Amino acid sequence: MDERTKESISALMDDEANEIELQRLLSKEDPEALLDTWQRYHRMREAVNGHEGLNIQVDISAAVRSEIERDEMPFDDTEGSLAYDGHRVSEGHEAAALGSEQHSDDSDQSSSHNFVGLSLAGDGMQTSSTAQTSNSYATVVEPVRFDKNESTEDDGLSVGAKSQTLKYSSFALAACLMLAVFLSLSFESPVEGDQYAITDGLVVNVLTGAESANFNEYLLRHSERSTVRANYSMAPLVRVASVNSVGI
């Protein structure tokens, strides 16, 4: 990646990139290198601004691309929201979303999170069927038209060619990345004491507090016995110590 490209990314972060620069970036650069630099600059900025720890590492561009290839995005000009009426795959794991999160009080939906807009699961596609905007993120995400007919074969983002669209999609990319981080952090595990997976006769439990303590006790006994013999010599008690705050 040459200096000029880096300059452009830098300018893009400050919303000072002009359309030509943006065009060039998105069409010429290797998407992976581009994303990597983009993330790195953000981390630097976060660090300088004293917001350390927010690591933008979630890459949803591939998921975005495949989603675009699969479906065309309905475009709602009047509401100013990214409305996507897709289908939901139940029980996504680490979900990242573009759009806003809506906490539903409806009892029938209480176990799953509803995302407004387009949400992408880490290991599969998850799209929400809710299409109403509810809070602040909707103001971040400007209308974006994803048009697969206009996109080039190999640009990493498959955004439309119109300049207006491009400008917004850079916003959208930023919003995607940020929200991906926030939402993957806030995404909760299933209800405590529940069973969440049964495959091939294997039952997997989610532990309650008391059970966690019990788990740790076993772990201590197991680790303690492994101490002398372990070849893989990360201090065996690390596993016990790490869950110490949960119980024992």
Place this chain on the structure above:
Amino acid sequence: MNILGGLGFRLPSEARRNASTWVSRVCLLPIFLLVLGAMTSVSASAQEERSAEDWIKSMHAAGVHASYRGTFMFSRGNMSSSMRIVHRFYEGQEQERLTQLDGEMGEILRRGSEVMCLVNGQRLIQLDKQQFESPSQSVFAQFMPGHKHYSLLKDGYERVVNRPSVKLSIKSKDALRYSYYLWLDEASGLLLKSQIVGQENQVLEHFQFSMLELPTEVSDSEFEFDMDAEKLTHESIPMSRPDDRWPEQLVWKSTWVPAGFMRIDATASTQNVMLYSDGLANYSVFVEKKKANALPVGASLVGATVAYVAEFEYQSHTYSVTIVGEIPPMTAMKVAKGVQPTMLENGEKGG
């Protein structure tokens, strides 16, 4: 300039393309490459000859004998915490102190085979394990993971905690066990970073030093617990909880052992606690009477660690079999289901 631009320090756009920036970089680059080349050629020739097995041996040796002090990050599942560690080999025994730096204060102190946990400076928890003092323990220390079940290879050289390290890739050849990535200090062999990964290459457990003093001098005082003697409560966890009602002739046998694993605590006096290893992964089998607030039947997972519980009815008693270790839940389930009670003939003794 590009970075400054990104940080909000705006410069006129002409300055962004200031020639002096790249001139200085072009001048520095050859010097940097020269230095880098000299460094790598020296270390590479010496390290290139060592096989992955050699590195595993030195990792084990360093894990026992090195004196070091550091902090590390440890994450498993959705939990992540930073810890401080002090370790030394002193008068023939390993001493180690682990301090939890996040959340509730918790510490673990190990002196040889003695292990103590201190929670909040008030609860002292010890393992009652006299029956496990066994001189044969170290026999298996050099038990190597087999090529039949893992493919071991050196996967390059990387910098970790500001130290040159060698990366080992240990890929499992079947679904019975997990794979590992290990980063070992080139100078000492100490494990600097490790990842346990599942079948889909997902990281289940991640360990990494963020600061390390090695080698270093470690003093006695670093292994003394700071305890509030007045408030201190002592608790003891028995290593084994056999049921009093168990007939003396009742022993437990693990009839299904995953390929490559072998029992490594053959001298154990009890028949209801067993430890198995394939050279990298270990798991324990506990057979006990069912107790209150026991773990639910099935698998409970924390990162790469599983506790699988199965219950058995035998002669009108309910026993619980618990498999704990760094193995996939499916493997644990098969092990648990293969544990069977046996009545010994008269005169035959367990063990």
